[in-house]
Amino acid sequence: MPTRRSLSLDLAPADQTATDPVCGMSVETTTPRGGTHSHNGTIYYFCSDGCRRKFAADADKYLSGGHQPMTAEPPIVAPVPGARYVCPMDPDVVSDRPGACPKCGMALEPDVPSDSDAPDPEQRDMTRRLIVGVVLGVPLLILAMTDMFVPSQPLAAAIGERLLVVQAVLATPIVVWCGWPLLVRAWNSVRAISPNMFTLIGLGVGVAYVYSLVALALVLSGTHLVHSLGQHELEPFFESAAWVVILVLVGQVLELRARTRTGDAVRKLVRLTPKTARVILSDGREEDRPLEMVHPGDVVRVRPGEYVPVDGTVRDGTTTVDESSLTGEPTPVPKTAAAAVMAGTVNGSGSITVTVARVGGETVLAQVIHLVGIAQRSRIPIQRLVDHVSAWFVPAVVLIAAATFAGWLWFGPPESRLVYAVVCSVSVLVIACPCALGLATPMALVVGIGRAAGQGVLFRDAAALERLGSVDAVVFDKTGTLTVGRPKILSSTIDDAALVLAASVEQASEHPLATAIVKHATEERRLTLRPAQNVQATAGQGVRGTVDNRVVLAGNLAYLQANGLSIGKEGEALSPNLPSTGTIVYVAIDGKYEGYFVVGDELRPESAAAVASLTEAGIRVVMLTGDRKAAAEAMAKQVGIHEVIAETLPADKYKAIEKLKAEGRVVAMVGDGINDAPALAAADVGIALGTGTDVAVTAAGVTLVRPDLRGVVAARELSRATIRSIRQNLGLAFVYNVLAIPVAAGLLVPFGGSLIGPVWAAAAMSLSSVSVILNSLRPTRPSAPATTFRTSPPATTAG
CATH class of the missing domain: 3.40.50.1000 (HAD superfamily/HAD-like)
Structure with a gap:
């Protein structure tokens, strides 16, 4: 009986999950990050210490439904029944509905990729908000900068205080509507006691906008205002709050586009499986059915040029199959009766019928897709260091911003100390946004693992x-x-009677040597094998079993000796003269040595x-x-x-x-x-x-x-390139923050420098994120031809 040589990936079942009663997130019960709490004899699991403490303080409040799960704005997409949504940057955050991660604020993604070409809903939503922000932000910036670029301030003189009202009118929809997802995520991060990049953005935008509203109210109430930073403390800067939002949205859109690009290879794999299969019914008729209605044991027809819809074995027909989508091997593989075929591969010029073995999520292709998704969302040890640093980074930045505010308020120029304090503290909050630090590892991993999957x-x-x-x-x-794992018999001293018994026992083994013995008996000597009972294989040694009440042993010399058998003087005399490149399989029946096979294989x-x-x-x-x-x-x-x-x-x-x-x-x-x-x-x-x-x-x-050992070399090189990209990303992020935070705090001002302001801080922050994204995408340019995926179905030939 031939061994099964097709790829089969056994996936371990997912750990059991429970719902955090405070925030509504899914929590792995085996390793709950926030620990557990027992209430009225029931154990509850938590995603964070903050949620556990809140529950312990007032459990009845949360069990009675008097809480709101931590989600962002209403879901942009409708939930898919049965789907689980995972944070792309933290695989421990799992939910049964779409929304925003309460820890990092990123949109949760389904754990199973879709083959849809439709734009990402979050990307579309963020793009729409960005467009509205730019349309309102450009005139806002022009009005705000008119004093700087237009001599004698004619516009300000003509409009007066109404100029500030116009700025407020333009800035408010940008901050409130365009920046709503950012502000909600900032609030959620505070509620979850999980500070992140949106915490800093929310604080920066909120402080700048509220300060500007207060300044505007004072101006409208009669307080004199001069549009100059150095002449009066009360100067709104609506444009700063608005353009921080706009520039963060630019970074979000670029990041979403990059994530879409990294998933292209997996989406192409998803598209390889057709939605229907042509099933041959019991009365001989053929009918196209959705894959959901196809089951193991059914027989399907695959016509020339069609994608194979299922995993199975060829029942009738002869063809060649292009398996490059899964193995990367460009040469079509011949297929005859009993040969294995896999879903997602392309049938050549012959029409074949296939007995279904696996369909849908059980196929090799589906398991490959699932494995790639798991790997892309998993974490590497270096990420633990990043997580540890990030946990302290945001509180540290808030403290630095507070110290900056207090320092300028105490030591700044008397006539403008409040303005300096607000501008510098907001700039620190914005420029130190750790989005580049958070993206450094996950972006490189997603790109590297996706590229590896494309190369088999x-x-x-x-x-x-x-x-x-x-x-x-x-x-x-x-x-x-x-x-190659397809050894053949080079020589043998076994007669037909003993060969039948030995091959009958070996047919229960998947070992290549067993396959060679079985083929030698059934194909070369045309012998009929018999059922074997009580077959026991000892890995790396041999196999024993009973055939027609006769005990058969086949294996190496140590295996026979361990079973109390000897090959005798004749066998020992022959051993030194055996071919050096062959493997010897000794055979004994009913305790008597019968002879040996010399099995050879090719490199x-x-x-x-x-x-x-x-x-x-x-x-x-x-x-x-x-x-x-x-x-x-x-x-x-x-x-x-x-x-x-x-x-x-x-x-x-x-x-x-x-x-x-x-x-x-x-x-x-x-x-x-x-x-x-x-x-x-x-x-x-x-x-x-x-x-x-x-x-x-x-x-x-x-x-x-693909069974090509050059893949070991390619995988090692790709691993080194990915880790190098991660280290470069982390270096960029850390160096950026070390240099940028003191500058944003106004350290250069006493030495003749100038303030950079919140707008330029936001631009610098976005630039750091873009540099990390571009550096992560750089290794996707292959140094050698990689697997080419088909993005549209091949032409179908009727037959």
């Missing part, structure tokens, strides 16, 4: 991407990893190139295999590996990885079999071939969808 490299989480960049030792399994054509690239990069390369030493060393010599650890059991492979780690090495293990799973899990980074067993893929942090 799947990261299970962001931590694997970070660790891979620092790997300095790569350990390769041999069979199925360095080799993957790219193995030597991958090993050479790693060696040139200074990486220590090791072969780790359960095969006999002579065969392993002969194979290693062909690929250029100089360090071989052979004749290992799965436990030995685990110990070998631990030994390398104990030497101070950062180890990546590359494998594909069940016997590789312990080593894959033990390594700093486990890399599994997608054509390998489910156990291996599940144990690994990285999966190569």
Whole structure:
């Protein structure tokens, strides 16, 4: 029976969640960030300490519904039933409805991407607010700057105090309507005791606008006003409050567009699966049905040029299938009866029928999309440092702004100290907005993981991407990893009767050597296999079972010896003369040695190139295999590996990885079999071939969808580029704040400099965010051709 060689990704079930009774957010019950509180015998879970303290102080208030969940403005989009919404910058924030994250203020995104080409609703809403803000803000800025650029102030002299009223009329809709999402998010951050970038923006805009309203009221009540910063304390600056909002909206729109761009690759993957399938009914008729009505066991027809709608096996027909959308391999793969096909791939020139195995969210393509989404939202260890700094950063900035206000109010020029105090403190709040710091890591991760998925490299989480960049030792399994995994029988001393029994037991195993023995019996010798009972496989050693009441053992020499069997003097005499590149499988029946197979495999054509690239990069390369030493060393010599650890059991492979780690090495293990799973899990980074067993893929942090070992080199380079981008982003953000905050506080004024003002502070803040976004997007320019996705269905040929 042939082994299953298609990619299968087993996803662990999501942790149980509960609703925070204070804010309404979903909380993982296994690791609630805010802890728990017991009330009347019921345990409640919280997203933050603030929510827990509020609940503990007045639990009945929140349980009776006397609270309002922390959301921003009414949801821009209608909730999707059953969908979960996740913060793009903090995967711990989960909700069952769209809205704004109470921690960072960003719009929550569905955890399953959509294939819709419609504009992002939040981006459309922010763009509309930005356009209105610019339309009202430009004349506001002209009116505010007229004293600076027009001699003798003719406009101010003609209009008088009404000029300020016009400014207030223009500024108010900008602050109140255009800036409403920003102000609501600022308020939510205060309620959640989770200060963020919107906290500073809200404080800055609020202080500037309220101060300007007070100044305007005093002017209208008869207080004389001179439009000069140095001649009077009372001078409104509506334009500053308004343009801070406008420039923050510019940054938000650019950020949303960048996030849309980073999700393009995943959306293209989503579009690969057609919405319907042509089902062959029991009476022979064919009917197009929505995928929701197609079930495992159904038979569907895939016509030439169509996308394959399901995972399954070919029942009838011969064709070639373009699998580049999933594997990146440009060469179409021949498909005949019993061959596996995957959803999202493209049928060639032949019409085939397919027996459905998986459909919808169970397909390989759907699981790939899900994995990419999880990885893009996961966090890397370096992000913990950023979170820790951010938690202290906003309160520190507020204190600096307060100190700046007090300092200018106390030490500033007597005639304008209040104006200086307000301008400088607002400028500090605005320019120190930590949006660049918050974007530094997530933007680079989303870009890097999305690009990797387009090249057939799947990261299970962001931590694997970070660790891979620092790997300095790569350990390769041999069979199925360095080799193609399709071994064949080179020689045999087994007669047909014993071969039937051995192959009947081996057909229950997924190991490539077992596949070779089964094919040798059924295809080359045309033998009929029999049912086997009580089959027990020992990973890395062999298999035993019962066929026709006869006990059959097949495995390596150590396996037979562990079962109290000997190959005898004849077998021992033959062993030294066996081919050096073959793997020996000994067979015993009813306690009697029957003979052996010599099973050989061929190298993957790219193995030597991958090993050479790693060696040139200074990486220590090791072969780790359960095969006999002579065969392993002969194979290693062909690929250029100089360090071989052979004749290992799965436990030995685990110990070998631990030994390398104990030497101070950062180890990546590359494998594909069940016997590789312990080593894959033990390594700093486990890399599994997608054509390998489910156990291996599940144990690994990285999966190569295409069985091309050059993907190891590409994944490491991409990891290093992504981490380099993160460090550059963090450097930009930290240096910007270190230099900008003192300047905004007016440090240059005593030395002959000038105030930068809230408007220029907002411009500088937006520029820092844009620089981080552009730097994150820069690695998406591939150095080598990447997978090309089809964005429209191929032409369909009737047939």
